[in-house]
Every structure is written in C-alpha cells, then in structure tokens.
Amino acid sequence: MRKIDTRDFRRATRATSRQVNRQILLNLVREHQPISRADLARRMTVGRGVVTTLVKELLEEGALYEGALGDLPRGRRPMMLHVQTRDRLVVAIDVRFSRTDVLLSDLGGTQIALERFATRFGPEELLDELAIRVRRLLRAHAAEGRCEGIGMVIPGMVDRRSGRVLNAPQLGWRDVQVRAGLATRTGLPVHVENAPAACALAHIWLGPAERGRGTGESGLSGGSGIRDFVYVSVSDGVGTGVVVNGEVVRGHGHTAGEFGHIPISADGPRCLCGSQGCLEAHTSNLATVARYLGHELSPAIARELLQRSGVTVDDVVRRAGDGDERARDALSETGRYLGIGISMIVQALNPGQIFVGGEITGAWDSIEPALRAEIARRALTRGAAETPLVPEPAGSLPRLRGAIALVAAPVYAAPQVG
Amino acid sequence: MRKIDTRDFRRATRATSRQVNRQILLNLVREHQPISRADLARRMTVGRGVVTTLVKELLEEGALYEGALGDLPRGRRPMMLHVQTRDRLVVAIDVRFSRTDVLLSDLGGTQIALERFATRFGPEELLDELAIRVRRLLRAHAAEGRCEGIGMVIPGMVDRRSGRVLNAPQLGWRDVQVRAGLATRTGLPVHVENAPAACALAHIWLGPAERGRGTGESGLSGGSGIRDFVYVSVSDGVGTGVVVNGEVVRGHGHTAGEFGHIPISADGPRCLCGSQGCLEAHTSNLATVARYLGHELSPAIARELLQRSGVTVDDVVRRAGDGDERARDALSETGRYLGIGISMIVQALNPGQIFVGGEITGAWDSIEPALRAEIARRALTRGAAETPLVPEPAGSLPRLRGAIALVAAPVYAAPQVG
C-alpha cells in the first residue's frame, strides 16, 4: 500500500523482472543455505528452468558457489548452493571520540583484522590516516581486488545519500563531506551512516551478534525475520535506529531516531543538547557512573567528577557483578529510566522487538527487571507489554557490524520498483 | 534498501512489469491531469508505443477517460487524459461514541450524500443498521453497480489485514470481526482502519482537505508530495497516524501511533488508560474544557463536571474567537502540552510535516504560538525546529475522508514486488 512517488519513481524495464527474481533467489539461498535448485524452484513457485538460468548468472558473477551433493531418500542427488562471502571483503570503520576502529571483514561479518588508533579530530587528517591504513590493510591481506567497499559509522547526524556528516558534536564536525573524501583517496565505494541506525541495519542483514564469535560459519543467516524493531544504543550518548517494514527510517531531514533527547522528566538533569531531563541525561554511561558516585548532576559537572574519581561504566558493571549493592541500584535506576523512554518507543511504533546495545548490558540482570517493569506498567496492550527485549554486549562490536551491513545491504536489498 | 521477506515475497511474473508501469502511468495521470500520451511517455522515459497500449487497457477498464484536445504551438494536437472518479463510488463510514456518519462519495473525495445516526453499541445491531443504510443509499443514487467498496474508521485498535477490531474502549468492543460481517451483509469489499491512521492515509492519497469544499474538481491532486509526516488527531482521545516513505506504519501488533499515551509529566492528571500524565490527559477536548473551567482533574471527575456545566470544546473555541482571555489561555496551554508531545514525534521520526486535526484547530491562533515555541525550544536541528505545522478543521470531516482513502489507496498503490 505504498504510494508511488511521481517525482522519483523507477519504471519497470525489460530487465526488471529478472532483477527482482534474481534478488529473491539470492536471499533465499542466503537464509536457507545449503539449498538445491529444485528446492528454490519450489519455494519460488517457478519452473526449475528459470532457476537454472538465474543460478548460472549468479555463479558467473561470483555471488553463489556450488558446494557438496545433498542426500535424498530417492532420485538424483541435488547440487547444494551457497552464497559467496569469503572472497567478498569489506572495510568497516567506527569513528568515536575516544578512538577509531578499522576492521577488515567479509560480507558475512567474519572478522579478519582489526586496528585501533586515537581519533584525529581534523576531518582531513582523519581521512588521510584512514586512507593509509585501509591501503595497508588490503595489501597485507592480498585483498586489493576483492574489497566491495567501505562502511563508516559516525556518532552524529549523517545524510546517507550524499555521504555528508551534518553534525557530530562529539567530534566537533559540521557539514563535512566524508564519502567523496575517502572514496577519492581509496578508489573504493564508501557508505556513511549514523551509528545507531547502522547497528539496526546490522540486525536486519547480519542478525544479532553471536555470543561465541569467531566461528567459521558466518552470521549471514539473515537476521531475526522481525521486520519492525528498534535498536537502542546506550554509551556516551543514547541513540536509536528505527526499522519499519525491513527498512531503516531516516526521516525527512536525516535525523530520525533521536530518541535520546526526548524529555522524560521536567526537572531532570541538564543535558548536553541544552534541554533538561532528556532520556540521555538520565541513562548515558556518564549518568550511570554519576549516579553510582551519589550524584544526579548535569553532565558538565559530572564529567569533571568522573575524571577525578577515575570510575568508568565498566567498573560499575563489574562491581555490580561482584555484588556491590550501590552499583546494582545505580544500574537498576538506569534501567528504570530507560524503560520510561523505551515505553514511549513501544507506544509510538509498536515494534516487534527491541535491541539494547552498550556497556551496561554487561549487567543485564540488574537492568532488565526495572526496564521490563516500566514497559509493562505503561503498555496499552498485552502484546506491547511483552515486547521482547534483547541485550547486545558492547564486546560484540555492534558498530563495526553496522559498518559491514552498510556495504552488505545494497548487495542483497530488494531492487526499488515503482 | 528494503530487505526481501523470504517468508512472504512476491515474485516477478510475466505480468509484473506491465502492472508496475500501468500503476505508474495511472498515478502520473492522477497528479498531472489533464495530460497527453506523449507527455506521459516523456515523463516515464519510454517509447510512445508502450503508452498507447497501457492507456488503451486503462480506458477499457474505465480507470481513465479521454477529455478535450490540448493546445500546442506546432504539430498535431494531443488528446488529454483524465482519471475516472465520478463513476467510481465509495461508502465511507465513521463510527464514534456520539454518532455514526455514513457518506456516499466518489473516489476523488467529492461528497454525494451524508447520513447521521446515533451509534448502536452492539456490534451486530450496528452492522445490521449499517447494511440497511448502505443498501438504501446505493439504491437511492442508482449506484448499485458503481460502488468499489466500503471504508470504515473506528476509534480504537484495528487489525487492518483481518478486518478485526482488537480493542475500542469508547465503543466497548473487543475482538469483533467487522469486515466479514459487513461484507457478507452488503456483498461489497470492506476496509477497516483505526481513525487517525486513516486520516493520515487521506493525506497521502487525497491531499489536505480544501477550505471551500464542494467544488466540482476533486481533491485527487495526489497529496502534498511529502512522504514522511504525522497526523495528530485531537478530539475525545488523542491519536496519531505515522507515515514513513509514503506508507502508513501499523507496527508489529497493529498498535503503532498511540502517541496519545506517552507520558509528558510525572505528576499530571490521571488518564483513562490507567496511567498518569499522558499526552491525552493534558490535551484531549475534555482536558481543554476542564482547564477552561479552572480544573486540572482526572477525566472521570472532569466528565461529570462537564456534564453539569454543559460547556463543550466548540464553546471554548468560540469564546476564544470572541476574545475571552480565559478561553485563549486554556487553549494556549493545550497547545503548549501538545508541543511537548509533538516535539517527541519530531525527535523520534523527523517527519517533513505535521497535520493537526480536531475541533481545537478552530482557535489555531491561540494554539499555534505555544505549540510552535515548544517544538522550537526542544528541536535539535534548525530543520526540525521549523517542521511545518498544518491545522485541519474538524468541519472538513477528516475521518470520513480517511474512510474514502481506505478504498482509494489499493486502486492507486504501487504493486508489491520483491
């Protein structure tokens, strides 16, 4: 029931049908591999002849490969098909205040090599440094012809289409053309996105991060299958990625998902954004640590306090695990405030699932009860009250997975038609 | 960048290309009529031959008709095309606590006949009554073969796919199969939807209501062109319809858009939903009248108070227009609270436009300044702060227009592919 945009539509040409079916087939293999041609034909309710020609095309392009023969009780044994991810590489970049991560990975999310360095705050200097490291990384792994592109996530507002960073307060950037700068330096296609939005994208395309990571089999099983969910990222800031109908919502001015700055109390602590009582001011890592130290202060004062005390969120999480009651209470209170914010998301968008990412998920048993209680208390329906909550530990590098998804998504996405 | 749903996808068949192009063409005529075949070919960047065959098909189906010859400086004069709306009728039904409206209209939204009657709260009784009235209405206007379907809007949660009302507190309905009941009684296709979501749908497909309504030319110009917006309906309850990428968002459990029950104050008035300080508790018509009468009470008490005083929102709006300072202050305060709620919508979804519907728009000059100020104060970007606000008076029957859109949308929507 989508309206056709008469200013910007895509007409069906002779090749469109094939493109659509090709992409459906590719995704069926992705989510059901290993799978035979005959099985694909049955799932697509199409003759096996069509599958033969589509698969031949995809094999020639290197998008699929033939594996072993399958087993059947009777008849000829089928040739099993797989998606090719090993020879299709991605450079994922995560820029943050404290440091910048550069990861060489394959399209399935399997990590190959990870580098870290102190972020340079001048955009040109950072891009120069990144270009050098990307070239070196690709050469070191003989990956120069096999890299499909660069995905880059930024803590701030990004115009994904033009590849411009609109405003990243943590980096002090405003209106910076990142895509063109890095693309000309490296000769690779570059995708830039806001970090929480990219994390949500990773859950669409790569599924939730595995606990026992590093397995040979990739995480390319194709995500949770739920097409309406919200990813809540809790770290220095609090941001969200909103997914509706299998697509990330970016809004009219590329600033959708800024749930971090909705007010949840009229007289709460002052926030960096200038407002008061924002969700972020109550639930960021800074707020949690300040609360642990016995203060509910404005971030400017809290930041100073923290530097003096030297306590980090990871410390609070660890002490909670060791049974420190004050740490558990501080985290539980963060969970309660987070619940107030998330209950608004539930009422506004009725997502099928909510992912929570960040360091505090390390103390999920301190967070979850208060969070769940607050959502249940405010929900209007039983279904909304029971919206599944899924924690994602910061150790699984969700932002880098988001950067990978930026490159993977266009490879597997539905062609735009209409 | 949409992910293909491998559990529920639509494969491209031989007919798909044509269906897509047919629908694009239909929408181009809809939004640019009168328009010639040659113009359509240029806009679609396709040969005129394709347009000829597509148009022939649409003419035979009665979706288009040929009008007069156009004028050109040189060359053969083009035959102008129009969409057929006059001979394609719709029955629109708006069920509310106070009354039920039944409207016979055409696909373009031009009203033909309107009936009103007291709502019967038994679902079966109401459906019986509706079936009788629909049949009578169609016979009286010799429209029995020309009716495309029935659109019905409900104040409550609706599963649009199955046509069930999940929960409508105002009517006291729970789990009522409305669609099947009315379809078998009338023999017509029936579409059921939550009222604010339908109002949003009307803005997608019919555009904003005209001030000087009743003009011969229909409102089928095709909407505002903005594909991300929110419709906020303020009446007995406060609800919203959320539109992302030209499509209404319904959520995982069909309850998206319940912004009315997000909390905007911790110690605010108690709401009918059981919670406290909900947006609805601060901004519903009930709340506005109570505030005018000098109380900020829970709705249960307020309802009784109102019945004793006999004052309605329309009275408050009228008195504000006459210069009553107390009325203006009460409405301004409603605007301020509405601004708090809407600023959350702006931060969450960054819509390109916000429509406000309901009786209080009759005193827009009392509402708007406080509303605008609150949004600007909380917005994170200049673009968000300047999000256009568009009032829609209750007199333009937005809910009935929503019901019409329920029938019109599937006729013109993009075919689902992928």
Added chain:
DNA sequence: CGTATCTTGTTCGTTTATCGAACTAATTCG
C-alpha cells in the same frame, strides 16, 4: 494554395523475459 516542418499517436518487427513441457542425468527399490 502547396509544401516543409513538427508533434502526436499507432503499428510492427526485434529482443528478452517467464512459462511449461519434454528431455537427460543420477539415484533407489524390487
């Protein structure tokens, strides 16, 4: 008035997709 020019709309042969039936290949069962 006659002719060149220009634009609209139709027709028709070419290419390329799905569709479906026939065919070959590989395997198990009796």
Added chain:
DNA sequence: CGAATTAGTTCGATAAACGAACAAGATACG
C-alpha cells in the same frame, strides 16, 4: 536389470518492453 523418482537442462510458446517506421493532424512560410 528395469521401473520409479528426483534433479537439472533445453527448447518452443507467449508476452512484455524496445525502437524504428509510419500515418494523422496541426502550423509556418513561400
């Protein structure tokens, strides 16, 4: 070994876009 069964390929039929040629209807200009 032969019948039955399943996988995968091939090939002719059909229907769509594509593109060039053509007819129809209008103006401009001698």
